Amino acid sequence: TDEIMQQEIRPLVAVDIIEQLHRQFAILSGGRGKDGAPIITFPEFAGFSEIPDDDFLNVVTYLTSIPSLEAASIGFIIIIDRRRDKWSAVKASLTRIAGAFPGNLQLVFVLRPSRFIQRAIADIGIKLYRDDFKMKVPIIMLNSVSDLHGYIDKSQLTRELGGTLEYGHSQWIHHRTAIENFAMTVKTTAQMLQTFGTDLAETELPNDVQCTEELLSSHTDHHSKLKDELKLAVKQGATLLTCIREPVTRSANSKLSPDELENVATVERLLAQLDETEKAFDQFWTKHHLKLEQCLQLRHFEHDFREVKLTLDNLMETQAGFADTGDSVTRVENLLKEQKHLEEKGQEPLEKAQSLALHGEQLIQNNHYAVDSIRPKCVELRRICDDFTNETKKKYDILGKSLELHKQLDKASQWCEAGIYLLASQAVDKCQSQEGAETALVEIEKFLVTAKEHQLSNPKEFYNQFDMILTPEIKANAQRIVQKLEDVQEMFDKRQVSLKKLAAKQTRPVQPVAPHPESSPKRASPKITRPAAVENLGQFCGAAGRGPAAQNGNHALVHIINELIETERVYVEELQSIIEGYASEMDNPSLVHLIPSALQNKKEILFGNLPEIYDFHNRIFLKEIENCIENPELLARCFLKRKEDLQIYEKYCQNKPRSEALWRQCGDSIFFQECQRKLDHKLSLDAYLLKPVQRITKYQLLLKEMLKCSKNSEGTAELEEALATVLDIIKSVNDSMHQIAITGYEGDVSELGKLLMQGSFNVWTDHKKGHNKVKDLARFKPMQRHLFLYTKMLLFCKKREENTDGHEKTASYSFKNSLKMSTVGITENVKGDNKKFEIWYNGREEVYIIQASSVELKNTWISEIRKVLTGQLEACR
Numbered sequence: 001t002d003e004i005m006q007q008e009i010r011p012l013v014a015v016d017i018i019e020q021l022h023r024q025f026a027i028l029s030g031g032r033g034k035d036g037a038p039i040i041t042f043p044e045f046a047g048f049s050e051i052p053d054d055d056f057l058n059v060v061t062y063l064t065s066i067p068s069l070e071a072a073s074i075g076f077i078i079i080i081d082r083r084r085d086k087w088s089a090v091k092a093s094l095t096r097i098a099g100a101f102p103g104n105l106q107l108v109f110v111l112r113p114s115r116f117i118q119r120a121i122a123d124i125g126i127k128l129y130r131d132d133f134k135m136k137v138p139i140i141m142l143n144s145v146s147d148l149h150g151y152i153d154k155s156q157l158t159r160e161l162g163g164t165l166e167y168g169h170s171q172w173i174h175h176r177t178a179i180e181n182f183a184m185t186v187k188t189t190a191q192m193l194q195t196f197g198t199d200l201a202e203t204e205l206p207n208d209v210q211c212t213e214e215l216l217s218s219h220t221d222h223h224s225k226l227k228d229e230l231k232l233a234v235k236q237g238a239t240l241l242t243c244i245r246e247p248v249t250r251s252a253n254s255k256l257s258p259d260e261l262e263n264v265a266t267v268e269r270l271l272a273q274l275d276e277t278e279k280a281f282d283q284f285w286t287k288h289h290l291k292l293e294q295c296l297q298l299r300h301f302e303h304d305f306r307e308v309k310l311t312l313d314n315l316m317e318t319q320a321g322f323a324d325t326g327d328s329v330t331r332v333e334n335l336l337k338e339q340k341h342l343e344e345k346g347q348e349p350l351e352k353a354q355s356l357a358l359h360g361e362q363l364i365q366n367n368h369y370a371v372d373s374i375r376p377k378c379v380e381l382r383r384i385c386d387d388f389t390n391e392t393k394k395k396y397d398i399l400g401k402s403l404e405l406h407k408q409l410d411k412a413s414q415w416c417e418a419g420i421y422l423l424a425s426q427a428v429d430k431c432q433s434q435e436g437a438e439t440a441l442v443e444i445e446k447f448l449v450t451a452k453e454h455q456l457s458n459p460k461e462f463y464n465q466f467d468m469i470l471t472p473e474i475k476a477n478a479q480r481i482v483q484k485l486e487d488v489q490e491m492f493d494k495r496q497v498s499l500k501k502l503a504a505k506q507t508r509p510v511q512p513v514a515p516h517p518e519s520s521p522k523r524a525s526p527k528i529t530r531p532a533a534v535e536n537l538g539q540f541c542g543a544a545g546r547g548p549a550a551q552n553g554n555h556a557l558v559h560i561i562n563e564l565i566e567t568e569r570v571y572v573e574e575l576q577s578i579i580e581g582y583a584s585e586m587d588n589p590s591l592v593h594l595i596p597s598a599l600q601n602k603k604e605i606l607f608g609n610l611p612e613i614y615d616f617h618n619r620i621f622l623k624e625i626e627n628c629i630e631n632p633e634l635l636a637r638c639f640l641k642r643k644e645d646l647q648i649y650e651k652y653c654q655n656k657p658r659s660e661a662l663w664r665q666c667g668d669s670i671f672f673q674e675c676q677r678k679l680d681h682k683l684s685l686d687a688y689l690l691k692p693v694q695r696i697t698k699y700q701l702l703l704k705e706m707l708k709c710s711k712n713s714e715g716t717a718e719l720e721e722a723l724a725t726v727l728d729i730i731k732s733v734n735d736s737m738h739q740i741a742i743t744g745y746e747g748d749v750s751e752l753g754k755l756l757m758q759g760s761f762n763v764w765t766d767h768k769k770g771h772n773k774v775k776d777l778a779r780f781k782p783m784q785r786h787l788f789l790y791t792k793m794l795l796f797c798k799k800r801e802e803n804t805d806g807h808e809k810t811a812s813y814s815f816k817n818s819l820k821m822s823t824v825g826i827t828e829n830v831k832g833d834n835k836k837f838e839i840w841y842n843g844r845e846e847v848y849i850i851q852a853s854s855v856e857l858k859n860t861w862i863s864e865i866r867k868v869l870t871g872q873l874e875a876c877r
Contacts, residue, residue, distance in 0.1 A: 012058060012061060012062050012065065013062075013180045014062070014173060014176040014177045014180055015177055015180070015181075016058075017055070017058045017059060017062060018173070018177070020055045020058060020059050021059060021062075021173055022169075022170075022173065023045075023051075024043065024045070024169050025042065025043070025045040025048055025051055025056075025059070026040060026041070026042050026056075026059050026060060026063060027040070027041050027043065027063075027167070027169060027172075028040055028063045028066055028067075028172075028259065029041055029157075029158050029165060029167045029257070029259075030165065030167065030172075030257030030258060030259035030260055031152070031155075031156030031157055031158070031163070031165050031257065032071070032156055032257075032258050033074075033077045033106070033107070033151075033152060033156070034152070034153070035074055035106075036071060036074055036258070037071070037074045037075050037076060037077045037106045037107075038067040038071050038072065038074075038076050038077070038258075038259070039076070039077045039078075039079060039152070039156065039157075040060075040063055040064070040076055040077070040078050040079075041078075041079045041081065041158070041161070042078065042079070042080045042081065042093060042097075043081050043160060044081050044082065044083065044084055044085060048089065048092065048093060048096075049089070049092045053100070056096060056100060057100050057102075060097075060100060060101060060102060061102050064076065064101075064102050064103035066176070066259065066262075067259065067262065068262055071258070071262075072103060072104065073104065074104075074106065075103075075104040075105055075106030075107075075137075076101075076103050076104065076105055076106060077106055077107045077108075077109070077152070078097060078101075078105065078107070078108045078109070079109045079111070079148070079152075079161065080093050080094070080097070080108065080109065080110045080111065081111045081160070081161070082110065082111060082112065082113060083111045083112070083113060083114045084113070084114065085113055086113055087112075087113060090110055090112060090113070093110075094108070094110070094139065105137045106137060107137060107138055107140065107151075108137060108138070108139045108140065109140050109142055109148060109151065109152075110139060110140070110141050110142065111142050111143075111144070111145065111148065111161075112141050112142065112143065114143075114144075145157075145161050145162035146162065148161060148162070149162060149163075165257065166247065166254070175240075175243065175244060175260075175263060178240050178243070179240065179263055179266060179267060181236075182233075182236055182237055182240055182267065182270060183266075183270055185233045185236060186233060186237075186270045186273060186274055189226075189229055189230060189233050189274065189277070190273070190274075190277050192226060192229065193226060193230075193277055193278075193281045196222060196223075196226060197281065197284055200219065200284070200285075200288045201288075203215070203219075205291075205292075205295045206295070206299070207299070208299060208303075209296070209299045209300055209303050212292070212295050212296045212299045213296060215292065216289075216292045216293065216295075216296055219288070219289070219292060220289070223285055223289075226281075230274065230277075230278050230281075233274055234271065234274055234275075237267055237270055237271045237274065238271070240267050241264065241267045241268065241271070244256075244260060244263050244264050244267065245264065291369065294363075294368050294369055294370070297363060297368065298363075298368070298370050298373065298374070301356070301359065301360060301363065301374060301377070302373075302377075304352075304356050305356060305377050305381070308349060308352050308353045308356055308381065309380070309381070309384070311349040311352075312349055312350075312353060312381075312384045312385075312388065313384075315342070315345070315346045315349060315388060316384065316387065316388060316391075318342060319342060319388065319391055319392070319395070322335070322338065322339060322342070322395060325398055325399065325402045325469045325471065325474070326399065326402050326403075326406065327406075327473060327474065327477070328406055328410075329403065329406045329407055329410055330576075332399055332402045332403045332406055333403065334580070335399055335402075336396075336399050336403070339392070339395050339396065339399060342392075343392050344589065344590075346388060346392075350385050350388065350389075353381045353382075353384065353385050354381070354382075354385060356378075356381060357378040357381040357382050357385075360374045360375070360377060360378040360381075361378055364378075398469055401466060401469050402469050404466075405466045405469060405474070405478075409477065409478060409481050412481050412482075412484075412485055413481050413484070415450065415451065415485075415488075416481070416484045416485060416488045418447070419447060419488045419491070419492065420488060420491070422443065422444070422447055423491055423492070423495055426440050426443070426495075431499060431502055432502065434502070434503050434504075436502075437499045437500075437502035437503040438499075438503050440495075440499050441496065441499045441500065441503065444492055444495060444496060444499070447492075448492060556709045557632050557706065557709045557710060558632070560702060560705050560706050560709065561625075561628060561629060561632050561635065561706075562629075563702065564625060564635070564702050565622075565625055565626055565629065567698065568617070568621070568622050568625060569622065571617065571691065571695055572614070572617050572618050572622055574688060574691055575610065575613065575614040575617065575618075575691070575692075576614060576618070577679055577681075577688075578607070578610065578685070578688050578689070578691075579607075579610065579611055579614055581675050581678060581679040581681075582607075582672070582675050582685055583603060583607050583610070583611070585671075585675050586599075586603050586671075591671060591674065591675075594669065594670050594671035594674060595669070595671045596666045596669045596671070598662070598665050598666050599662070599666045599669070599671075602662060605655070605658050605659060605662050606659050606662050606663065606689075607659070607689070608651065608652045608655035608656070608659055609648060609651050609652055609655070610652065610689075610692065612648055612651075613648055613649070613652060613692055616645055616648060620642070620645070621638070621642060621645075624638045624641075624642075625638055632706075632710075632715075633714060633715035633718070635706070635719075635722075636703075636715060636718035636719045636721065636722035637718060637722075638722075639699070639703070639722035639725055639726060640718070640721060640722055640725055643725050643729070646696070646726075646729050647729065647732070649692060649693075649696045649729065649733055650729075650732055650733045650736050652692050652693075653692075653693060653733045653736065653737050654736050654737065654740050656689075656693070656737070657737075657740070657741075657810065659689060660686070663685070663686050663689070667684065667685070667686060672684065672685055696726070696729065696730060696733065697730065699726045700723060700726045700727055700730060703719060703722055703723040703726060704723060706719055707719050707720065707723060732755075735755045735757070735758050736755065738758050738786075738788070738811075738813065739755055739758070739788065741810075741811055741812045741813050742788070742795070742797060742812075742813045742815060743812050743813065743814055743815065744814050744815035745795065745815040745818075749790075751792075752790035752791070752792050752793045752795075753790045753791030753792040753793070754790065754791050755788060755789070755790055756789045756790065756791065756864050756868070757787075757788075757789040757860070757861055757864050758786065758787065758788045758789065759786070759787060759852075759857065759861075760784065760785070760786050760787075760799060760853075761785055761786075761787055761850045761851060761852060761853075762782035762783070762784065762785075762850070762851040763782055763783045763784075763785040763796065763848055763849070763850055763851075764782050764783070764848070764849040764851075765783075765846070765847070765848055765849075766846075766847040766848075766849065767845065767846050767847070782851065783798075784798065784799065785797065785798060785816065786798070786799045786813050787850070788813075789861070789864060789865065789868075790821070791821065791868055791871075792820065792821055792822070793818050793819065793820055793821060794818065794819045794821060794824065794839065795815060795817075795818050796815075796816045796817040796818065796819075796848075797813035797814055797815050797816055798813070798814045798816055799811055799812075799813055799814075800812050800813070800814055819839065819841050819846075819848075821868050821869070821872065822872055823841060823842065824839055824840065824841050824869075825839075825840050825841075825844075825869075826838065826839055826840075826862065826865055826866070826869070827840065828862050830849060833851065834855055834858075835851055835852050835853070835854065835855055835858050836849055836850065836851045836852075836858070837849075837850055837852075837858055837861070837862055838850070839865070
């Protein structure tokens with residue numbers, strides 16, 4: 001081992017005694033005796049006796065510590081040069097060396113004083129005091145350096161002693177300081193590496209990604225800094241080695257002294273030690289770094305696993321919630337769409353799960369330390385993926401069966417309805433003749449041939465085929481349809497028997513009341529049964545006992561109700577097709593790229609509150625009016641009861657201009673064309689978006705028709721009230737459409753109270769200005785103004801019409817003036833024109849003469865204004 005590194009037991013280093021060394025009262029020149037003994041020279045030094053004992057002991061102790069143990073064990077040769085001094089100096093030097101020299105001595109050479117007297121004294125003194133010096137080694141007194149050359153080779157002596165050995169004291173001190181500094185650097189670096197290695201070995205691996213990343217970064221930074229320290233230390237050692245070898249490098253004839261060679265060996269050993277330390281550290285770091293990187297991989301894997309597992313669990317939970325097998329073709333088709341959407345939604349998580357499982361297996365193949373943690377997670381991911389795929393296939397199979405089942409049930413139901421309609425439409429008067437009866441029989445026989453299409457002729461086989469999806473509700477529905485088939489078949493059997501008799505024998509004709517063909521179902525709805533048709537058949541079969549007039553009046557009413565119900569069903573189906581075929585498709589990921597940018601996030605503008613209208617009619621209104629089939633008098637109550645609900649049309653109509661503007665901008669996009677193609681609609685979406693506006697208008701027409709059929713009968717009053725309600729809603733809708741076109745009014749129109757009336761008028765003004773009054777204004781051209789009457793305010797606006805991109809003109813109303821209703825008065829009649837009335841303000845300071853288009857319109861407005869003023873008066877009381 002390196003002696004320099006062993007110096008913990010003798011911590012003295014050059015830097016500690018640098019001043020004493022620079023005084024040069026003792027030197028280790030690097031020369032050696034013939035047997036390799038190190039030479040310490042005490043050059044001539046005037047103040048030798050004055051050197052403090054501690055300084056002397058420290059320098060001598062330090063010098064004897066430098067040679068190797070092997071060289072030191074041979075013993076040191078001391079040369080005391082006192083040629084220019086006195087015997088007393090020689091004696092003092094020998095005494096001090098004998099008393100304080102810490103190493104083994106081999107020989108002591110003394111170059112005695114050169115002056116004759118001092119030399120004689122020295123010869124005598126050495127003989128007299130030899131024993132006093134307490135030296136167990138020979139003391140050889142020499143007269144000159146040439147005598148010294150007889151004992152020690154010139155090459156081992158410095159120039160001061162007549163030798164050829166190159167020695168520079170400052171350079172020697174510099175080398176010693178540098179070597180000791182380098183040794184300390186090597187020791188410190190080794191300790192730092194050992195401490196860091198201990199810290200690494202004791203580090204607990206973190207449990208999350210962030211902490212692992214921070215730890216890896218921290219350790220890597222620390223490792224880089226230590227590697228830099230190592231590089232600096234190696235560079236320091238290499239530089240030092242170059243400095244020590246510099247004489248040999250400079251001159252080929254130069255040779256390093258044994259001490260210098262030992263210095264070279266020392267530095268080389270320190271460099272080798274650094275190299276070994278670095279290799280051991282790198283080996284340990286490589287393992288630790290790999291473990292940290294694998295830990296980070298594991299934490300990422302675990303984090304991704306938790307996220308993917310949560311997504312997959314939610315998918316499985318959603319899928320488990322799809323227990324419904326559907327109760328109609330539309331419902332099953334929607335369920336299939338939902339299942340398809342779920343499958344598409346699950347595609348990305350499933351791919352992530354498969355990719356993560358593959359990544360986990362790669363980690364295992366790369367000898368990851370946490371194989372026992374990774375492998376079960378990979379297995380779990382693949383299991384969930386397989387479960388989802390298998391369950392999806394199972395759902396598709398069940399829903400496919402369900403779709404087939406409901407299509408068969410629908411075919412059977414439609415066949416029944418078509419059969420009932422056929423029976424109901426066969427006019428009995430035409431069947432009274434033989435030819436008519438035979439024609440009816442042929443019609444029936446042709447129709448009965450089509451019974452094969454519904455495939456429900458064998459119920460047992462049908463139940464066996466669909467047993468796995470027959471819920472109690474579906475089974476009950478199937479049984480009902482089977483029963484209906486039997487009933488219809490029985491009707492046909494009875495009709496055939498009757499017709500055969502008629503064909504064989506002429507009977508007395510009766511007056512039938514069959515439904516008009518127009519009342520037949522234009523389109524079959526799988527969700528809706530048609531009790532109306534059964535009722536018609538009952539009327540047809542029992543018509544013989546009733547009078548024609550009563551039958552005709554009653555039939556017309558039933559026909560109107562049938563038309564209302566049938567058109568309501570069609571209306572609901574059309575709304576449903578718009579919502580599912582257009583609105584929902586705007587959220588379909590596969591069609592998103594077709595949606596124009598102008599339409600992005602504007603579904604509510606295009607469709608308004610159409611879903612709300614559909615929900616009301618589908619869940620409530622259709623069911624309620626269907627219940628009126630047997631009690632027509634209840635129909636009026638439906639409209640009265642749902643007066644508030646029908647206000648939803650006001651909101652729809654208010655949004656219509658915005659919707660139409662958006663349609664004009666985007667209506668020709670591929671997205672709408674694709675949706676129309678899928679729905680197989682003959683008309684584009686904008687035609688269907690008009691349906692709600694058309695429907696609310698249709699109600700008033702049907703109610704008016706009903707009133708014609710039921711004048712002076714029970715329920716007429718309620719029908720009139722229902723018609724008034726619908727007309728009021730239409731008026732309210734119409735008013736609100738005008739209201740939203742008001743521009744320039746700085747307040748909030750919603751704070752003006754209910755909008756009671758609106759309309760266009762000719763207006764003249766008659767204002768007082770101070771004492772002057774503008775007279776005879778009536779002869780001037782009137783202003784065209786559109787008035788809006790609210791409970792709190794009367795607005796005067798100017799109507800403006802603008803063309804929009806070649807489409808029909810759109811009206812807007814530019815605000816001009818307003819009057820608070822709490823401060824106005826009216827004059828109902830203006831002289832000279834029965835269509836004029838006055839509204840005045842502030843005690844007639846401002847007078848507005850208003851001319852209506854008709855007396856009736858004038859009276860309506862006066863009536864409404866009077867109600868407002870009366871209401872204010874009562875409120876004040």
